[in-house]
Amino acid sequence: MEWREEGIVLGVRRQGETSVVAEVMTRSRGRHLGLVRGGRSRRLQPVLQPGNTVDATWRARLDEHLGFMTVEPVHLRAARLMESAVGLYGIQLLAAHLRLLPERDAHPRLFDTLALIVEHLDDPVAAGSLILRFEIALLEELGFGLDLETCAATGGRDDLVYVSPKSGRAVSRDAGEPWRDRLLPLPAFLKGDVSPASADVAEGFRMTGFFLARHVWEPRAIKEPDARVGTLGVIARSRASAEG
Incomplete structure (x- = not known):
């Protein structure tokens, strides 16, 4: 062979x-x-x-x-990545995520996303939104994909601002208002060309972290990777500094 x-x-x-x-x-x-x-x-x-x-x-x-x-x-590119905290943490996090998949199973979408991320992994502002999209794609590849295109209650595509923690489906503002305290925020930039802000990226990681914990980490009796905690901390500080 x-x-x-x-x-x-x-x-x-x-x-x-x-x-x-x-x-x-x-x-x-x-x-x-x-x-x-x-x-x-x-x-x-x-x-x-x-x-x-x-x-x-x-x-x-x-x-x-x-x-x-x-x-x-x-x-x-490793030497360049090692010069930044987000590069060091980020590549460890991506590796930890990929180890959730069976060895030798092809996942071309994740490979293509990984190839894009490593080119920008030393840039905390760009890395945050890219790693978030990687986690969304990872959930889908693991069989726990999120439906962020239509409202779970009405089937509509407009004004989607929440995600149901039960179904992983988007919920519109009006339909979700009575249960807003129980729903997860849906970052606006995931639905269009809006530039991601620090709060949006943080909410996005809160969303993916919730579903990774429920469907992946807890059933396998593993904890959130330390590299994820480190990556998110570096991204949050860097984005806050850039926007401040």
């Missing part, structure tokens, strides 16, 4: 004295692991940093084996 494809490095773990097991996200092979011989060498260590894009070749006798992976650099 053999394949070759570009992938984004999510992480590595040490294997023996000189090798590592590399974890990369690819478009058609999903999240994939492979043993990289000499992965701890001076040549390969800088290449196998989270956030870098590599040309990966994977080989194994049988498909279910761990296999051997060789990598060549394509786009080395």
Whole structure:
């Protein structure tokens, strides 16, 4: 068995004295692991940093084996990401989110979104809205997609300002008014070309965090990733500073 494809490095773990097991996200092979011989060498260590894009070749006798992976650099952006707090936290968060998916399952939409985010991950203002959209897409890929297009009560598409915590569906202002204290806010920028403000991004993360906790973290007996807490803190401070 053999394949070759570009992938984004999510992480590595040490294997023996000189090798590592590399974890990369690819478009058609999903999240994939492979043993990289000499992965701890001076040549390969800088290449196998989270956030870098590599040309990966994977080989194994049988498909279910761990296999051997060789990598060549394509786009080395890890050094730039490590210079910013949001870059450091953000790539860890994205990796933690992707590990919620089965290994080797293709998720091209998430790969494309990841590829876009890592280009802007050192910019806290842009990173916030992009990571939020990634979490919405992740919920959909996990089978818990949100319906933010039509009102759960009326079927209309106008003035959607809430999200039902029960159904994950949008609710219009008038229909949701009697239960406004029980509903989650729906950020305006998710429904159009409105530029996201700090409050909108924070409300958006509150919304995705609620559904991730209910459908993903709690059923698996895991907690919200520490990297998410760190990422959201950096984004909030940076956006508040930019807008102030």
